[in-house]
Amino acid sequence: MTVGIVLVSHSPAVAGSVAEMAAELAGPSVAIRPAGGTDDGRFGTSIELIAAAVNSADSGDGVCVIMDMGSSVLTAKTLLEDLADEDDAPAVRLADAPFTEGAVAAAVLASTGQDLEAVAVSAESAWSMRKL
Amino acid sequence: MAFDTETATAWITAAEAAVKTDEARLTGLDAAIGDGDHGANMVRGLAAGLTNIAERGPTTPGDVLVAAGRGIVAKTGGAAGPLYGSAFRRAGKALGDASSVEAAELGAALEAALTAIKELGGADEGDKTMIDALAPAVAAFQAVAADGGPIAAAAAAAADAAEQGLAATVPLQARKGRASYLGARSIGHEDPGAASTALILRALAEVTA
Structure with missing residues (x-):
């Protein structure tokens, strides 16, 4: 069992490609689900797509959600409020992380079987990984 | 008049009609400092709110606003x-299961809506957002209600205050959202979110007049 990861972007292609890249680096044990764009394929955010991705990514150990910006963040926060009202909702932690780097960091740590909080902290620690 | 299920539904209906009429203006404002989709998004969202109301058949004004909010969030x-x-969802929950409310309760619901927006978006007055229209509107509504004024007078005062708040966003520099990336270049434009808020509150004034 591993923590699942959901990637929320305004762009379906960005969410899908970053999910593909993170999966390549993390290996097959981690469920990484993209939730990009609106439910009719436009740029934007869909609470229904994010909710479906969360449910799909959860294997019982919870789901780390990483957002790009703006409405992605606001919509993910709204979903979190909605889930708080549900009895059997998956454990969800929003990570305040850079999108690509955070996704890779979270996916790699999730592949080692660490818990939800550790995976989210790993994503957030990507802020401090200097490149130059 | 009191604010009941019928009035609440009329409010959302009028708000949807208002953003549809002004869709091009909202989009134009958003094209100047945002991503140019606010008009179409508001029309789609409020239409989804109306659809959700029609499907759920709410029987209290609170449930009408919650149903509208769910449609708006989704679409x-x-x-x-x-x-x-x-x-809208927070305002609806604030109204509870009352079949009809007076000005004080509706004012408290509008304040709950303002709090929800501040909590979710992390913005405050002066950041060039919808809060710059909604915050003065809530204060104006509650001032009339506190003096024992009827909903019609409170809603009219709120709509006027929202429109003044919208005008006051022109010299502001955006500190939230896409427009904040523009820095000083966001100055000189009305905020599109404040513009749609002013339309929604004018719709409330019209249906309660």
């Missing part, structure tokens, strides 16, 4: 979706 597509959606 708007931009940041306005979670912001307005949470605002």
